[in-house]
Amino acid sequence: MSSHLVQPRADEVAQHCEALCRQLHETLLGEGKSRAWQPKCEVMLHPSRPSYMRAVGSGGTQTIGSSAIRIQSGKVLHRRIDLLAEDRSRALSALRHEMIHVLFAELFPEAAPPRWAEEGLALLHDSDDKRARHLNDLRQALETKTTIPLTRLFATADYPTGWQRAVFYGQSMSVVEYLTQLDASDEFLRFVKLCTETGHESALRTVYEIDSLDDFEHGWRQHILASLASKS
Ligand SMILES: [Zn+2]
Known part of the structure; x- marks a missing residue:
């Protein structure tokens, strides 16, 4: 056909x-x-x-x-x-x-923004079926406990190679989605800018009033598990 x-x-x-x-x-x-x-x-x-x-x-x-x-x-x-x-x-x-x-x-013409933030936001603007595929990669990574530790995700300057690349895409998209629904979208860009200037922990505190990376990870995991459960 x-x-x-x-x-x-x-x-x-x-x-x-x-x-x-x-x-x-x-x-x-x-x-x-x-x-x-x-x-x-x-x-x-x-x-x-x-x-x-x-x-x-x-x-x-x-x-x-x-x-x-x-x-x-x-x-x-x-x-x-x-x-x-x-x-x-x-x-x-x-x-x-x-x-x-x-x-x-x-x-961000002076200092490149964090790779996960840029790619994650771009992926959020993809078609529904592409987003579903990335979400499925993340679901598998959560099930096999192969997600990328957030400190490493936030510090990643280049796209990972091999199987970690699919996890990187799914996880970046999900973390950005979580952040953009915590507050207005323009606050997300303020956060990304602060990440390049003061680091992500301080940026999380200033923009989202989240005290530590552990607290953030806890909130993100609850969000993604609830969202995956609602889709299955
Ligand atoms: Zn891209």
Whole structure:
């Protein structure tokens, strides 16, 4: 059986980008309108996997979206999103994820934000079925007691390799989801910024009035177990 895939139109993607940017500024930063980016973000639509792979390299075998940002002396010099645009709805959903990465580069041009916070927020903006897969990876890690200790998760600078990568994704997404429902979304970005300046324990105290990492871990585990139980 062959499925009929509809590719997105370029003008539709451009409109979608502007609307998305406005929406993210509103929900994440509490700002009524988005700032005009200079330079603008290039969005490349690739009609086929080989064309996408030529642009993003060998890391693109498993993905349909990728972002590349060049920053020098605290200023963004270049930003670009590559999308494998074989299927309209998958491409537009990948765009939402990559836009979070581009937005984070704009917000944190000096010191890179914690990897878990950026990736976790991007994953929260993925499609329902992708989020369900990440949640399932986390469920398995909880069952086999292979979750990443939070001190290590918070200190992770690069994506883990092997099986820990799936745990990293599921756990990062869940921790960000927990934090964003503790308070307003713009408080989450204030917390991420403070993490880069004063460390996560002090940031947890200042923004969420959580006294220690142990208290935080306890709250997060209760939240995730309740949420998994409600879904099974
Ligand atoms: Zn990502």
